[in-house]
Amino acid sequence: DGFTTLKLKVKVSGIDPRTVIAKQPAIGEFVGHTMLNLALVVDEDGTGTMEYVPPLYLTNEQLNRHTPLKSDSAGKVLSPLLWVAEVPVTITYEDEEGNPGIYTFLIRVTRPPVMLVHGFTGNEQTWEKLANYLRTQKYEPVVREYYKGPADESTIERQSEKLGKYIQEVRAAYKENNFLQNRVDIVAHSMGGLISRYYISNMAKYGKTA
Numbered sequence: 001d002g003f004t005t006l007k008l009k010v011k012v013s014g015i016d017p018r019t020v021i022a023k024q025p026a027i028g029e030f031v032g033h034t035m036l037n038l039a040l041v042v043d044e045d046g047t048g049t050m051e052y053v054p055p056l057y058l059t060n061e062q063l064n065r066h067t068p069l070k071s072d073s074a075g076k077v078l079s080p081l082l083w084v085a086e087v088p089v090t091i092t093y094e095d096e097e098g099n100p101g102i103y104t105f106l107i108r109v110t111r112p113p114v115m116l117v118h119g120f121t122g123n124e125q126t127w128e129k130l131a132n133y134l135r136t137q138k139y140e141p142v143v144r145e146y147y148k149g150p151a152d153e154s155t156i157e158r159q160s161e162k163l164g165k166y167i168q169e170v171r172a173a174y175k176e177n178n179f180l181q182n183r184v185d186i187v188a189h190s191m192g193g194l195i196s197r198y199y200i201s202n203m204a205k206y207g208k209t210a
Contacts, residue, residue, distance in 0.1 A: 004182045005031075006107065010040060010048040012093070015101075017042035019094035027062055027087045028054040028109065040091070054109045058085050063138045067108070069177050077173040083138040084108045112183045113140040113170050117163060119190030120147055120154075126189070142170055142184075146195065156191075160199035 012020065022040035024030060030039035031051040042048040063083040087107040094100055114134060118126040124143050131141040144166045146159050167184055174181035188196040 004054065004180045006052040006054075006180060008050040008052065010042065010050060012042060012046045012048075015042075015046070015093045015095055016098075017044060017046060017048075019092075020048070021092050022050060023090045023092070025052075025087045025089055025107070027058070027085055028052055028107075052089075052107055058109060058111050060138050063111070065108075069173075077169050078113070078142075078177075079135070079140060082110060082140060082177070082179075084110050108179070110174070110179055110181065111139060112181065112185050113142050113174075115163070115167065115170075115184050115186045115196075116141055116143050117186060117188040117192035117196050118146060119192050122146075122189065122192070123148075130187070142166065146192065156194050156198050159195045160202065163195055163199045164203075 010020075020040060020042045021038075022030060024039060029052075031053060032038060033041045040048050040050050062085045065084050065086050066081045067084050068081055069078060085108070087109055089105050089107060091103045092100065093103070116127040116131060118124070124145050127141070127143050131143050134141045144162075146162060147154050152158075170184065171181055186196045186200075
């Protein structure tokens with residue numbers, strides 16, 4: 001999502017650390033180190049770190065895997081299946097005898113979920129057509145209820161707190177499935193726009209990062 005970075009710790013043994021090279025991936029990039037802008041620098045003790053930065057947005061073509069979610073959040077907080085981009089990472093090296101080697105692994109990247117916030121007279125059915133369309137385009141829409149309950153709970157402030165609660169539930173569901181997600185997109189209508197604006201303006205007070 002262009003915001004949530006992933007730091008990887010590397011530990012090698014039986015390898016000449018001077019020969020270790022991590023190639024930049026086809027999607028996103030690794031933060032460069034030293035004047036040579038190297039993605040990975042391995043110290044003499046065989047340790048190093050890499051920091052991956054995903055792209056701001058993923059195209060439909062880049063989202064190449066429909067991954068089932070394995071936690072209780074599947075079908076509750078999130079859809080049972082989530083579109084991800086599987087990003088191959090390649091590291092080349094030479095062992096202590098000069099023999100070349102290669103190590104590959106995958107980083108899975110997702111789009112930010114889309115929070116759909118209806119207006120005062122709306123409900124969860126308000127966004128049904130848009131939510132279905134977004135799913136066909138490989139987005140993850142999150143439709144929740146607002147303005148249901150006692151009248152004194154229907155203030156903009158109270159409803160923005162509810163939006164914050166929903167966002168934290170979504171982030172927790174991603175984390176349960178081994179995805180770091182610190183960003184969401186919001187689509188709002190009418191009073192839902194006021195809820196969203198109030199929440200965004202008061203995130204620091206709520207102690208939230210998304």
